[in-house]
Amino acid sequence: MRRSSPEHSEGSDAEAQRAKIIGLGAGSARKSYYPQLQEKIRDLESKQLTLMDTVRTLEERESELELLVEEKNLLLKEVHHRVKNNFQIIGSLLNLGLGSISSELEAAAFSRTKRRIDTMGMVYGQLLQADRFADVDLCELVTQLVNALYYDAGKPSVELAFDMSCPDLFLDVDRAIPLALIVSEAASNSFDHGFPDGRGRLRVSLKEGAREESGTLYHLVELCDDGPGFDIGGLPPPGSSLGLMLIDLLASQLKALYAFDTPPGGKGTRFSLFFI
Amino acid sequence: MENPLTALRKFVAPEFIFGNGALAKCADYVRTFGASKLLVVSDEGLVRAGWTPKVEGLFKGAGIDFARFDGVSPNPRDGEVMDGADFYRKQGCDMIVAVGGGSPMDCAKGIGVVAANGGHVLDFEGVDNVPIPMPPLLCIPTTAGTAADVSQFAIILDSVRLNKIAIISKGVVPDISLIDPETSCTMDADLSAATGMDALTHAIEAYASNAASPITDLNALKAIEYLITYLPQALRSPYDTEARAGVMMGSLLAGLAFSNASLGLVHAMAHALGGLLDLPHGLCNALLLEHVIAFNYEAVPERYDRVASLLRGKPAETTQGPFHGASDAIAEALFKLRRSLGLGDRLEAAPVSAAQLDELARRALSDPCLLTNPRAASGADIVGIYAAILPRA
Numbered sequence: 001m002r003r004s005s006p007e008h009s010e011g012s013d014a015e016a017q018r019a020k021i022i023g024l025g026a027g028s029a030r031k032s033y034y035p036q037l038q039e040k041i042r043d044l045e046s047k048q049l050t051l052m053d054t055v056r057t058l059e060e061r062e063s064e065l066e067l068l069v070e071e072k073n074l075l076l077k078e079v080h081h082r083v084k085n086n087f088q089i090i091g092s093l094l095n096l097g098l099g100s101i102s103s104e105l106e107a108a109a110f111s112r113t114k115r116r117i118d119t120m121g122m123v124y125g126q127l128l129q130a131d132r133f134a135d136v137d138l139c140e141l142v143t144q145l146v147n148a149l150y151y152d153a154g155k156p157s158v159e160l161a162f163d164m165s166c167p168d169l170f171l172d173v174d175r176a177i178p179l180a181l182i183v184s185e186a187a188s189n190s191f192d193h194g195f196p197d198g199r200g201r202l203r204v205s206l207k208e209g210a211r212e213e214s215g216t217l218y219h220l221v222e223l224c225d226d227g228p229g230f231d232i233g234g235l236p237p238p239g240s241s242l243g244l245m246l247i248d249l250l251a252s253q254l255k256a257l258y259a260f261d262t263p264p265g266g267k268g269t270r271f272s273l274f275f276i
Numbered sequence: 277m278e279n280p281l282t283a284l285r286k287f288v289a290p291e292f293i294f295g296n297g298a299l300a301k302c303a304d305y306v307r308t309f310g311a312s313k314l315l316v317v318s319d320e321g322l323v324r325a326g327w328t329p330k331v332e333g334l335f336k337g338a339g340i341d342f343a344r345f346d347g348v349s350p351n352p353r354d355g356e357v358m359d360g361a362d363f364y365r366k367q368g369c370d371m372i373v374a375v376g377g378g379s380p381m382d383c384a385k386g387i388g389v390v391a392a393n394g395g396h397v398l399d400f401e402g403v404d405n406v407p408i409p410m411p412p413l414l415c416i417p418t419t420a421g422t423a424a425d426v427s428q429f430a431i432i433l434d435s436v437r438l439n440k441i442a443i444i445s446k447g448v449v450p451d452i453s454l455i456d457p458e459t460s461c462t463m464d465a466d467l468s469a470a471t472g473m474d475a476l477t478h479a480i481e482a483y484a485s486n487a488a489s490p491i492t493d494l495n496a497l498k499a500i501e502y503l504i505t506y507l508p509q510a511l512r513s514p515y516d517t518e519a520r521a522g523v524m525m526g527s528l529l530a531g532l533a534f535s536n537a538s539l540g541l542v543h544a545m546a547h548a549l550g551g552l553l554d555l556p557h558g559l560c561n562a563l564l565l566e567h568v569i570a571f572n573y574e575a576v577p578e579r580y581d582r583v584a585s586l587l588r589g590k591p592a593e594t595t596q597g598p599f600h601g602a603s604d605a606i607a608e609a610l611f612k613l614r615r616s617l618g619l620g621d622r623l624e625a626a627p628v629s630a631a632q633l634d635e636l637a638r639r640a641l642s643d644p645c646l647l648t649n650p651r652a653a654s655g656a657d658i659v660g661i662y663a664a665i666l667p668r669a
Contacts, residue, residue: 018647020403021444021538022487023286023428028404028446036408 076133080124087121112188112242115152119145119184123176135170138179139206142221145180146187146204153191155198163205166219178250179221179275182258185243186223186271194227194269201226218276226268230260278486285489287536288446290426292453294528296517299416299456302331302373303338309412309451311371314342315364317384318375319349325462327418328375343367348376348383351550351557353435357386357397364391371412374450377471378422378431378557381415385430385448388413397432398441403644406447413450418459420510420523421471421558423478423531425453433551440551442644449535455528457521465511468523469617470558472507475527476500476613477561481540482533484572484579485648489537496533500586502526504609508616541653542568544643545661548636553625562619563665566607571661573603575651580606587613627669633659 019025094114101107122145126136143162150160171179190202205222251258256275263270293301306314314335318328323346335342345360364372364387372391374384386397388410393400400406415425424430430443463471479499482492506522513519545568546560573580580603587609614621628636637658640646646653 014647017403017644018487018538021644021647022536023288023446024284025404028286033409 073133077128077131080127080133084121084124084128087117087124091117091121115149115184115188116181116246118148119180120177122148123173123180127173132170135172136176138169138171138176138219139164139166141171141176141180142183142204142206145183146202146223149184149187149191150202153188155191155195157199158191158195159201161201161203163203163207166206166208169206169208169219175254178253179256179273182247182250182254182256182273183221183223185247186273189243189271190223190225190227190269193230194225196228200268216276218274221273221275222270224263224268224270229262229267230269280489280493283489285487285491285536287489287491287532288428288449289532289535290450290453292426292455292528294455294457294525296456296458296521298454299327299331299459300334301454302414302416303334303340305414305452305454306335306340306371306373307338309371309414311369311412312341313367313369313371314340315360315367315369315372315384315387316342316344316375317348317360317372317380317387318344318346319377319380320346322346322376322380322418325418327416327459327462331373331375331416342373343369345387348380350379351431351433351440351554352379352383352386353433354386354397355435357383357390357432360384360387361390361397369411371414372410373414373416374425375416375418377417377419377467378424378474381417381422381424381450382430382432384413384415385410385424385443385450386432389430389443389448397443398434400443400445401441403444404446406443406445409447412452415450415453416459417453417455417524417527419463419467419471420457420460420520420527421474421478423475423527423535425450425455426528426531427535429535431547431557433554438552438554439639440547442547444644455524457524458517460510460520460524461515461517463514465514465618467558468511468514469507469619470556470562471527472503472510472523472558472617473562473565473614473619474558475523475530476503476507477542477546477565478534478539479503479526479530480565480569480583481542481645481649482530482537483583484569484576484650485534485537485540486650487537487648488533488579492533492537495529496537497582497586499526499529499533500583502529504587504589504613508613511617538648539645540568540649541572541640541646541651541658541661543645544640544649545636545658547643547645548639549623549662551639552632552636553628555623555625559619559623562614562617563621563623564661566610567661567664569606569610570603571653571657572649572651579650584609622665622667625667628662628666629669633662633666636662 020028091114094110098107098110101110123136126141127133194200203224207220208217209220210217247258254275256273258273261270316332322328332342345363347359348356360383372384372388374381389400389406390397392408392410417425428444428446428449430448431440434441479496483496502522503526506519509516509519510523542561542564545564546557549555549560550557569580584605587606637655640658641655
């Protein structure tokens with residue numbers, strides 16, 4: 001057989017090209033996905049290692065953070081505990097001082113101050129009791145507060161009624177304290193003046209509602225007694241009574257609205273506090 | 277001179293299934309490749325003939341998602357390949373199924389190459405220029421001739437230079453070919469004749485190639501036998517499934533032969549012609565073949581003698597020694613064959629100027645198929661051969 005060698009282009013170039021066409025050139029092997037797959041697998045394996053490292057680091061960091069949080073909670077609990085104790089000490093000191101006061105008027109002022117200190121102490125007491133460090137359950141706080149004031153008032157024939165329809169309403173300490181002080185003033189007012197013969201009924205309610213025009217949610221605390229009521233004209237101006245002054249100042253601090261009025265039925269006094 | 281028995285040779289072939297009903301295996305094979313969405317590359321003719329919808333119906337039945345791209349013209353353009361690759365990416369495909377003849381299959385190969393490698397399809401012109409293998413390609417050939425379903429060739433038309441470029445790479449050998457002879461029954465007589473002559477040219481050029489090997493010879497010689505026996509019969513009785521299967525088998529064997537031994541001057545010249553004048557590839561081959569054989573004969577006479585005996589229907593063994601009339605005998609046999617297929621002797625094209633002839637010759641000289649032609653050809657030789665089949669201005 002006579003065969004020509006290719007002479008179509010420059011010798012060895014043509015020979016190399018021909019070798020490639022018939023599958024014998026350098027790199028003429030049929031291409032496979034395998035090298036790409038291997039590379040991909042190696043890449044994924046290295047990514048997996050990096051990810052596992054990251055996960056390990058994150059887990060360690062999480063443990064550290066958990067420890068830190070636990071430590072911070074312990075410290076906070078300790079601080080709350082000390083604050084509550086300090087309030088109790090101040091209350092006890094005031095109690096001791098009370099014995100040396102002969103003037104009934106001064107003794108009453110002393111008692112009111114002690115009540116206000118106890119109210120603030122109660123907020124911290126509840127924080128510790130519920131093992132929460134930032135906020136308190138408002139229903140529980142109001143119920144506990146009004147009950148304590150009731151016992152202090154020493155009027156066992158007065159009937160207490162609670163209508164607390166706002167479960168899971170939590171308030172942070174900064175708002176819970178002024179709110180507790182306002183409730184304390186209003187409830188004391190009822191116990192001091194609402195039941196001259198030692199009988200009657202105090203209804204305490206906490207409700208949630210929505211404004212008609214904007215739909216904004218608001219909350220309403222109401223204390224309503226069935227006592228002799230009051231003469232709106234005879235009510236001293238907020239500046240002249242410390243209790244009313246406190247209500248006025250604390251309500252504006254809370255950006256809340258309040259009102260004293262006569263409940264439907266025309267008998268008794270109703271105190272209402274609206275806040276968002 | 278190389279000893280074909282001891283010379284270093286390689287044989288690359290895809291997995292293929294041959295026979296009536298092969299097409300029905302398509303969903304099974306797609307599942308084997310784990311594809312999630314297919315790009316079905318086809319052309320309008322195949323859609324009208326019903327083969328593309330039939331294949332798509334099988335995918336639908338198997339719950340396989342697909343998107344069809346049928347913007348492929350005969351002699352597929354680079355722009356069509358780029359559109360197809362863009363469509364492939366946008367549709368999120370991960371496998372290609374080509375349904376059709378050489379044009380959809382070559383276009384599908386181009387789409388696969390661009391989808392895997394990025395860039396422009398013309399960047400991959402030449403041999404072994406496909407660095408990353410294309411996504412899995414399943415071919416369902418519906419013509420019997422091109423053998424793109426088993427070959428390492430993809431021919432794309434550079435629409436700016438009007439030049440057919442060849443991407444030759446083991447990377448464009450399809451992964452699986454489902455060769456169902458029944459699909460070729462819907463070819464009309466002209467297409468049957470042109471594609472059949474393309475297959476015969478593949479077989480003869482692979483057998484005469486200077487890179488032929490015993491394995492490619494086996495395939496090439498058997499291909500010639502099948503084609504000379506069944507091609508005229510398939511033209512006479514288009515729905516004779518045995519005749520269609522014979523031609524399809526001839527085309528497959530010729531494809532296995534030429535994909536590994538490569539081709540020669542006929543294809544180098546046909547690529548130039550098809551590119552510059554947008555003429556059917558099979559027809560160009562059919563008309564050039566006898567003239568190239570006459571030119572090549574002196575380089576490998578014993579090989580052409582054997583081809584002559586097969587074309588004339590006589591056993592090769594009866595041809596003793598140098599058979600000096602073989603070139604004429606082949607010409608005569610091919611003439612008869614062309615007549616039986618309804619083909620003429622010259623191209624019915626617009627007259628070609630001398631400048632165009634020179635340009636055609638220049639392109640043929642740089643075609644990679646020329647590297648395995650048994651005889652070196654000059655520009656003048658090539659112009660002379662073109663002149664035999666082209667009307668002159």
